[in-house]
Amino acid sequence: MTKIAFIGAGSVIFARNLLGDILSYPELQGCTVSLMDINQNRLDRTVTAANAVVEHNDVEAVIESTTEREEALEDADYVLNMIHVGGREPFENEIQIPAKYGVGQAVGDTLGPGGIFRLLRTAPVMLDLAHDMEELCPNALLLNYTNPMAMVCWAVDEATEIDIVGLCHSVQHTAEAIANYVEVPKEELEYKVAGINHMAWFLEAEHNGKSVYPTLRAAINERDIYNRDNVRFEILRHFDAFVTESSHHMSEYIPYFRTDEATLEQFIVEENYEEYFVDWMPTGQYFEHWCEYQQEAAEMDTSEIEPEIERSEEYGSRIIHSIETGEPRRMNINVRNDEGAIANLASDACVEVPCLVDDRGINPCTVGKLPPQLAALNRSNIDVQRLAVRAALEHDEDALRQAVKLDPLTAATCSLEEIDDMVDDLLAANADYLPDQLVEESAQSIATN
Template identity: 30%
Template structure:
């Protein structure tokens, strides 16, 4: 009671259910890249998390109606829409994925920016190493929907120089294995994705065909559910050790890099601070996307809350892809909250990863049966 801010980062039986979200559609010929935020798996991810998120928002209406809900729960746009559409709570969605975009640009321009890169390591290691310095040197304006944003402007933070032309040239010098899907989209549409290939692939219809196997062409890797479970067990072991008086370590000591605490400070101290990415209802911020839909744009934070930055229009083909995802998200949210099997089926069939209506209906029926204990809102309907 009386809280000023509530932070949510929740999931229901995360790895077990996520694996089912991937494996069941795969039985019906839909090989999702991740199945977390887009694709048919995301419809069930939404259906499991939405009731919990909404219950928290309803408790906030009773106990702290003026508080802000800072939501990290995936799928971020859908959970943010749940709170916005079905409660009166002030809500913003937050995600660190824009950091991948900064890391990619910094790595590609490392020599030009004077960034020292590791001599060995994975592509991910390279991007994370570059990202440590990127916010000091780069100003990237990206917009779209969460995990599906596009760089509209890349500039040197200190000089204001437009770095997009240089980035495009240096990108051609990178090995073909570096972000191949993002590069194909950049070549076709003229804007570079800000999220990395893994999440980008969740929203496109070019990445799941079991006959052409595009995941091999683009080097898309599945989520390591077993590894994530082991990592979570280890995380809790370390937390318990620290709580028992052991030395602080890891992110507890260094910070996570997530923006919740800085945003709280920016509101309380009226800092008028710039944030590179916030997920909020569109209010003309992206001119060719529908108002009210959840978009990810830069924003300014003050004691008055969070104000998005207008970025104009996305390239129309990119906007069309976003609009489809917004429709799918809206259907999935209403289905999850209302317990409507009809809307759930519509969400799955409207998703660009589903090519066959019979397969879509069959996977919905199987998932509702398989996850019945997690989806009580659909039972008996």
């Protein structure tokens, strides 16, 4: 039967939800799920939750657990990756140090100084994982949930022979948000989306064959709707498309909303809307939220975790089911653009495009050219990603510094000299989590200067 390895399975809620997704398909029941995490206590909690799901729903599945990655990967058919490398300390540094220089990141896990340094500490582990797969399960598909999504997938694509795709739920969440704003059932909204992870574009959005864009544009003048998602509505106003990431996230990938306190205050959502797609927070607040969530998850009584199987919106189980059964599906997946799915973005970039998935695998659809203004916004992020990947793979300090200097938000906030100082501080603060070669090169460079 099919073997599915969960790497980083100590994230108990997420791992439990993915397991439920998989076992919701009768064709995937009976599979072997190998749960792996380096933290035995966290792993044990996930195993308890997983066994409860199997027993409560009376489904067949073999649940294995191990702290050894090689054991989990042996003969796997699919590898679900959900690791977080380094924990709290480097994450906090990646938010607080740039903030001292005026770079007020919202989350800091995708682009900017935070996303770049997160790649530097994540890439070595991801490459080790992929190289292990080359030995132990070379034909397995690596389904990646770890951020920075585009850069992680790009690095693994560039340096290994493993097939990797990136999975995110921003398209699904944004489709639900748009349906809410234009007041149509979300299951009846049809759409075409393409771009890059966290900055893909709803090129088409229709209900009953008619575009909902006129209604969506009109919603800009409805203050109760506009205030729920004001950054995305401003992007729609100025660039003529609705973007897939929330206002909170999108604000940190561009130079327009987080460069001064007055603008930042203007675009913080103050209303306590219940919809989950509203998540605006000031600099540093997301980190506090993340820490609270981690603490709550660690203290949660596993007996309180819902054992019922209820399929989530995540794509992972759907991909596995389609490949195993041949049932065709169309999903937005992060893949390398080497087949030219988006004609006016670079072929080496990681793009998020519609893909057809069945027993022939994952096949990206041809989108053509993005409107020039949308492609330009994507390129402003892609060029940062490319240099960051070079820094991670080649331990190239010049590429690292250039990546941070080209980041749109950082460039709008800091002088070139300030950016170099910020990079020095980040390298020193997170030295224990970064490749030795890069830290040593930086120390030599500072000593020489």
